[in-house]
Amino acid sequence: MNYESHMLLWENTHAQVRQIQYVEKVNTDVEMILGHSAILIVIEGDMNLWLDEIPYHINRLAIFHIGKSAFMHLTMNKPSTYYLLYYKADVVYTDACIQHLHMEHRPFHKNFSCVPTNPIAIDLLMQNMYIKWKTGSFEEHLTVKILFYELIYRIFHELTEEQGKPHPIDLAAQALMYMEQHMDEAFTMQKLADSLTISSRHLLRVFKARYDMGPQQYLLQRRMEVAKQHLQKNEHTIKAIANHLGYEDEYYFSRAFKKQVGVAPSIYRTTIDTTPQFDSVLSEPLIGECKERVLQMKAQEKIRKQRVLQDIQSSFLQRLLHRTTTAMDKRS
Incomplete structure (x- = not known):
């Protein structure tokens, strides 16, 4: 700037x-x-x-x-x-x-x-x-x-004068945003660190200091939560869910799911645990949610302005019609 x-x-x-x-x-x-x-x-x-x-x-x-x-x-x-x-x-x-x-x-x-x-x-x-x-x-x-x-x-x-400095961007939150946006891709922590132009060691330090867990652990937990939601809906195959979450191998996904949740995804689907389980980290406002709220609020603001403009135009036309009618009455 x-x-x-x-x-x-x-x-x-x-x-x-x-x-x-x-x-x-x-x-x-x-x-x-x-x-x-x-x-x-x-x-x-x-x-x-x-x-x-x-x-x-x-x-x-x-x-x-x-x-x-x-x-x-x-x-x-x-x-x-x-x-x-x-x-x-x-x-x-x-x-x-x-x-x-x-x-x-x-x-x-x-x-x-x-x-x-x-x-x-x-x-x-x-x-x-x-x-x-x-x-x-x-x-x-x-x-x-x-x-x-x-x-x-x-x-x-x-x-x-370079005395005061711009406030640093929240790198931990940016890392979280990246993972949310690229959850369906297979990416390494090094690629995530590169996207933030920091070292993987620095990424681990700032993320763990903020969320009490490393980014890899967070990504695994988040993917498993999304997987459980899909399994509960029972609308997609396990292979499709695995591919959606960045796993190329259905077998590797099933192993990761069983290690994290305690049962294989096929068994979990039959039991259908309907109790929502969300980590406290997930309460952080995510970029997708923010974007959606921005669009909604801007649309509402646009509608409000259009209504105000319509009211002004309607009022103006009514006054103009009244003046015209009055003038014609006087002439007659």
Whole structure:
């Protein structure tokens, strides 16, 4: 990301703070598509954040710029405190260069992050901004705008001077996503590590630290859970289920299933254990589920906007018809 270009665009930006939310010590999960650009400032706690398809695990003060129309999903691992600041901004075109940069970078639609070197200063800045915002007075809201620009300056100053760093992506969650997306393929842990551009040893370390098991063990358990679901439905042959889960050999799949579950898949199918068995890791929001929710929410938002537009058009036509009728009555 070209931070210098973004700073130049912000220098020519007219911004308006639309809302500041302060959420303190909560365990409530949040899921939404943002109607405005926003800045999320996590003060304390432990949470998982998904921005579109990118996962983060946050346990310290961190700042996230979230672009307009982005999908945000927050899950709390323990009570957390954060600010969510919504704003509306427009770039003032002073010349063709600014217009070109705006079209190229679209700064208010970008997702990026910063772990500041001076978290206390950011915390105090947000406290001051929120107190002034709550007053509702014009004078204090003018001060809020000044403080907002100071926040933007601090973020980009740290990133351009390489003092603050972007928040690292949650590699463990990314590995989990990869396995969910490629469960029907035969792949090695080395291939998984290569997809994340890390070593297999580092992959094992971060995944085990997060989920208390190695990625290979997780993949095996997950495949067996999916296999049990298919066996309970009794719609496919064991060979088809094995191929669907990345096993080329039905015999090898049956051995792995018996070792993990305790009985062969053919016997399991006859007993049909209807009790769902899901590992706690599976409660983690998966990328497929997130994508589906994004599409649903965007479709609902599109329908809502269409209805609003139809209402406006209908109201306009009614007023126009009324005026026309009134004018004709007067003439007659």
